[in-house]
Amino acid sequence: MERTTHLRRDLTQLPLFLLLFGAGAASMFVPAAYGVVSDQHATSQAFFYAGLLGSMVFLLIGVAHAGRSPRHGALGPLLSLFCAFVFLPAFFAVPFVEALPTTRYINAYFEMLSALTTTGATLFDDPSRLNGTLHLWRAQVGWMGGLLMWVAAVAVLAPLNLGGFEVTAQAEPGRSEGGLHSTAPLTPRQRIGRALTTLAPLYGGFTLILWIALMATGQESLDAVIHAMSVMATSGISGAAGGNGGVIAEIIMAMFMLFALSRLTFSSDTVTATTGGLRTDPEFRLGLAILALVPCVLFARHFIGAFELAVEPPLTDALAAFWGALFTVLSFLTTTGFVSDYWADARSYSGLATPGLILMGLALIGGGVATTAGGVKLLRVYALYRNALREMDQLVHPHSVSGAGLAGRRLQSGGAFIAWIFFMLFALSFAAVTLALTLSGVGFEDALVLAIASLSTTGPLVEYGAAEPIRLILLDDAAKGILSMAMVLGRLETLAIIALLTPDLWRS
Structure with a gap:
């Protein structure tokens, strides 16, 4: 027991980037195992040998680094995070290009970087060019990138007042008492360790539940797990089948996309949680307002166009069009990027095309702070909105004094x-x-x-x-x-x- 504790302590003393490299190398055995099961032996060998080589490099460097005391700097973990996004894709691309020799290494690097940053842009617009193992690897890298951002937001960005926490007042993780959020001073490694042990089970559990639920709707196991990992990581990576699996599957996916609107949907470590929770959370309320407004505007636009053309679409077509707009708006607001199977109905049943500018605007707004979503973030948009209301109020009442309210207390002055x-x-x-x-x-x-x-x-x-x-x-x-x-x-x-x-x- 003492030896195990000592070994665990030695591992935590290794550089953060090296630990991320080791975790990435170990993760390659998952697609290697799937390749064996699915009779894709050449691809399986590429991932197995790359994972084995990476694990050996990790062990050799770890042994050479043993006994050195780590340097705890404020920006050290942030630099490790930056290096992870820049250099880890270079390692992840090795088995990818070995399994797909018809592509160049720079294309494989771009694909892995896009997955790790949860961007989800792909160079392979023909999904059939990649086999199931490569599709799984893309989704898995995106899933790991989402978990990395969940942990980094708590343990790295929040203590430095970055990532959206610069506009908060006593709302960053680590201010409440007990457990992960103890007020005692912690080193960066202690914060990372506590965040990982707290958030990783939640992240993995949500992914497992979503995977099972999607399989219950009739999706194939591989497509279901790819969609589950992509929704939780907001990467928008799809498998070879294409499509989301029908309206029931889309409803389930939309429920899990709500986690990207606010951190309070899966955690209670902010000051708002003690003053109303989601009911008063500005990010969640603003996200729901956008989700209610934009599809209604799109639907009204289509309805007016159909009326002018003297077309009376069936009620089922109208409902399908509305759901297509609702799901797609939520997906792009959370920067996931999945498009509903009924998005074509939302665009064409009135004979009018919906401009992509709306989707671009939603992606720019983005999701919540300390989630896997990108964009400007809802909390920053809310801060600008509150400031605009206050400035207009002072134009009418120059000497007025306003209160912050429950939601406004999350913002600093x-x-x-x-x-x-x-x-x-x-x-x-x-x-x-x-x-x-x-x-x-x-x-x-x-x-x-x-x-x-x-x-x-x-x-x-x-x-x-x-x-x-x-x-x-x-x-x-x-x-x-x-x-x-x-x-x-x-x-x-x-x-x-x-x-x-x-x-x-x-x-x-």
């Missing part, structure tokens, strides 16, 4: 100003990525869609955001490199990158 700074940095990043893509030869409209898709980590926008689907495989290497950097920037956010580049923060 300068939260709107910080949210505005982030919004401007996001806009500048969007402009820079768009300009770089156009200079590499991409058309302006396609560059706009690609920039939003990468910065908001909503890869399916490349298929539904433009007038015609964008084929990423046709982009040159320069454009792929630009999109790769944009996906890392969108996943970690601009403020985190600035923190890594600030010498004063490292000295402090």
Whole structure:
């Protein structure tokens, strides 16, 4: 028992990036086992040998590093997180390109980076080009990236007031008493360990429940597990079958997508949880408001178009169109990117096409803070909304004094100003990525869609955001490199990158 405890303590002393590398190497044995079961032996061997090689490298470096005391720095875990998103896909691409020798390594790296950042953009627009094992690996890498962001939000970003926590007031994880959220000072590794042991069972349990529920609707086991992992990670990665499996499967998936609207749907470590929970949570309420408003606007637009054309669609067609709009809006608001099987009905039953600009706007807004969703985040949007209401109120009543209320207490006094700074940095990043893509030869409209898709980590926008689907495989290497950097920037956010580049923060 003492030896086991000592070994566990030695493992936790290893560099964080090395631990992530070791976990990634061990995860390769899962697709290797599936490849054996599904008679895809060549692919199974590629993953088995890559996992074995990675595990040996991890053990050798771990032994060489044994006995060294770790350096606990404030930005050290953030740097490890950045390195994980940049360098781990290079390792994950090795078995991918070995199993699919008809593609180039840079394409495999792009595919793995897109999965790990939960973007979900794919170069392989023909799903039949990949076998079941490769589809499973893509979804598994995306699932691991989602878990990494769940843990990093609690243990890395929140203590540094990043990732949306910069606008909160006493709402970041770690402020309540007891358990994971003890007020006692913790080292970064202790925070990561406690967050992992608390959140990983929740994340895995939700995925398992969703997998079983989707299989109960009639989906094949592989498609069900890919959809389950993609929904929980908001990666939008699909298998080879295509489609979501019908309205019952979509309803189940939509219920689990709600976890990406607010952290309070799966955790109670924020100050709002003690003053009303989800009922007063600004993120969840704003997300539901958008979810109620946008489909109604789309449905009304279609209904008016059908009325002008003197068309009387059946009630079932109207309900199918409304559900298609509702599911798709929720999916893109949470930056998942799944499109309903009834989205075509929502677009065409009135004879009018729904512009992809709406989906781009939803992806830009994004989901909740400390979830797997990307985008600007609902809490920042809410902070700007509250500030706008206050400014208009002061125009009418210059000497008025307003109270924050239960929901507003989650925001600090300068939260709107910080949210505005982030919004401007996001806009500048969007402009820079768009300009770089156009200079590499991409058309302006396609560059706009690609920039939003990468910065908001909503890869399916490349298929539904433009007038015609964008084929990423046709982009040159320069454009792929630009999109790769944009996906890392969108996943970690601009403020985190600035923190890594600030010498004063490292000295402090």
